[in-house]
Amino acid sequence: MTQQLILDLPAAPAPTLSGYVVGGNAAALDALKQLQPGRALYLWGPSGSGRSHLLQALCAQSSAGQGSYLNAASPLHDYTELTQGDTPLSALVAIDDVHLLDESRQAALFTLYNLWREAAGGASAFPLLLAGDQSPLGMPLREDLRTRLGWDLVIRLEQLSDEDRATAMAGQAHQRGLRLGPEVINWILTHYSRDMGQLSALIDALDRYSLARHRAITIPLLKELLASQAPAPSHSDLA
Structure with missing residues (x-):
């Protein structure tokens, strides 16, 4: 009976922007709400500062949940599908835990950044949202990708x-x-x-x-x- 009760419990509520406790991160939350196609936002802060919560929440809210959320554990195929797919990107693309990406995923993100820049200002523009644990200059990434993290808006997340x-x-x-x-x-x-x-x-x-x-x-x-x-x-x- 006990086991059955545990299995019948509802899943934990999905992350939402309204459920995010802002603390000292009002500027970051405001930037997220105003993120438009053709713009990029890189959020950085220590573990527990709400990076993943914000990325997942905005993806769920984006275009009726059509946003793409990937992290370092996502299959490489999911990355290459974004950069090599026949259908142009239109919804939000969010890449979490950038500091943990291996060489193959870094290469895919580099390509994604180039696609984002080429599409910016046109009908196929899409918003790009990224998160990591350090500022762009301190990231343990390939140099050409590290510089791209600072191409647009960069905001630090503060601990609660x-x-x-x-x-x-x-x-x-x-x-x-x-x-x-x-x-x-x-x-x-x-x-x-x-x-x-x-x-x-x-x-x-x-x-x-x-x-x-x-x-x-x-x-x-x-x-x-x-x-x-x-x-x-x-x-x-x-x-």
Whole structure:
């Protein structure tokens, strides 16, 4: 019965622009909302600053969800299909985690940049959105691609404050119909990761764990969940 309850849980809500906690990133959010065909935007910031959330949200919103979202784990075929396809690009193309791209994907992105520039100002113009963990000059990429990252608008994403993180967690819990008390949120922010991706995953795990055990989300339940996921001690630790 417990397993069935877990399997019947709804999927985590998809990223949306309205669900993004802005914090100090109002300029980035405004630039995203105004991104037009023929323009490019490169967002950079540390892990947990919301890069992937923003790219996925804008793709879902673009042209009734016709935007293309790729990252370093996407098949190379998906990259070459964008650059070698017979149909001209028209919807948003978003490339995430540019700093992790291998040589083949870097070459495909280089070609995509050239297509974007050739099409800019014409009927086949499309918006290009990219994200990485460093400024263009600091990216570990081939030189001709690194310079292209700075061809148009470049904006740095700032980490959220603890207050912003608390707001984000409360909002995600509300979307799931969970009651996440301030004492639980404060405990998490004091004792757990501050990375929003990991915090979102923890809320998802709490949702499943509390439902499986028919218990409200409290600090004892949270500690029990974290203890159950901790690696078992090795024989050397027990010696």
